[in-house]
Amino acid sequence: MRSQARSWSNLSPHADARRASCQGQTFVGARRWAPTLDSMTAALPALSEEGYTAVAAVLDIEQITSVQQALKVVSLERAGTRNLLDFGWCRDLAGTIKSHNDIYANLPASAVAIQCTLFEKTEKRNWLVAYHQDLSVPVKERVEHPSLGVWSLKEGQHYVQAPTELLEKLVAVRVHLDDCGLENGPLRLVPRSHRQGRLDDAATRRFRATKGEIVCVIAKGNALLFRPLLLHASSKAKVSGQRRVLHFLYGPPLPGYGLRWQHAV
Numbered sequence: 001m002r003s004q005a006r007s008w009s010n011l012s013p014h015a016d017a018r019r020a021s022c023q024g025q026t027f028v029g030a031r032r033w034a035p036t037l038d039s040m041t042a043a044l045p046a047l048s049e050e051g052y053t054a055v056a057a058v059l060d061i062e063q064i065t066s067v068q069q070a071l072k073v074v075s076l077e078r079a080g081t082r083n084l085l086d087f088g089w090c091r092d093l094a095g096t097i098k099s100h101n102d103i104y105a106n107l108p109a110s111a112v113a114i115q116c117t118l119f120e121k122t123e124k125r126n127w128l129v130a131y132h133q134d135l136s137v138p139v140k141e142r143v144e145h146p147s148l149g150v151w152s153l154k155e156g157q158h159y160v161q162a163p164t165e166l167l168e169k170l171v172a173v174r175v176h177l178d179d180c181g182l183e184n185g186p187l188r189l190v191p192r193s194h195r196q197g198r199l200d201d202a203a204t205r206r207f208r209a210t211k212g213e214i215v216c217v218i219a220k221g222n223a224l225l226f227r228p229l230l231l232h233a234s235s236k237a238k239v240s241g242q243r244r245v246l247h248f249l250y251g252p253p254l255p256g257y258g259l260r261w262q263h264a265v
């Protein structure tokens with residue numbers, strides 16, 4: 001762990017952005033304090049070890065404004081929508097984001113964007129999600145394969161629970177379109193839980209109780225990167241305002257198991 005905190009402007013674009021540290025302590029409930037990941041501070045965890053990290057200045061104000069404009073025509077189902085890669089502007093953005101130095105350094109060179117979800121939390125559309133791992137991936141069509149698990153159809157799109165081997169190759173890049181503070185229902189993570197394969201409810205509770213959680217405070221334009229097998233959750237926002245996140249999922253160009261991605265950008 002590094003304790004030295006520096007401003008983002010002093011950061012070298014590569015290795016330093018992947019270092020580990022918890023930046024502060026956050027009160028998260030009765031007598032419970034959790035460390036905070038703050039995307040504005042420089043000492044950051046290594047994605048491979050801890051399962052998450054943050055990257056600064058992924059989008060500038062102009063880019064954020066242009067995304068916000070594009071989102072005006074997107075209709076939302078409950079917490080958000082999963083199909084943003086259907087839009088040309090979003091496919092372009094997936095390329096721009098991948099080419100950011102610190103994001104590129106955290107992805108295999110061949111990685112492609114396979115999904116982009118908008119998560120929108122507001123006073124009117126306030127929601128929470130319990131601790132879970134992201135197990136389902138969007139694919140073009142159903143195929144029969146002994147390693148493939150549960151199938152589902154969401155917003156007209158096929159999803160399958162993927163084998164652990166494939167899930168371990170995926171990286172989520174969550175770009176924040178609004179400042180997300182402690183009161184905005186930030187993502188909470190259980191560090192290192194991505195190394196345990198699939199966790200059932202009992203193992204999730206045990207892991208959460210022994211390893212604790214990190215609360216992710218992320219400024220507008222910055223991004224949180226994490227492994228989809230990392231346990232994550234979020235609470236309802238406690239203040240008014242928007243917490244919009246573009247959640248990109250990057251993976252290998254070919255999923256294997258006879259599957260085809262719906263998008264591979």
Ligand SMILES: O=C(O)CCC(=O)C(=O)O
Pocket residue numbers: 119129134185186187232233234245247
């Ligand atoms: O954005 C959030 O608060 C929750 C996101 C989530 O549950 C997920 O990515 O699976």
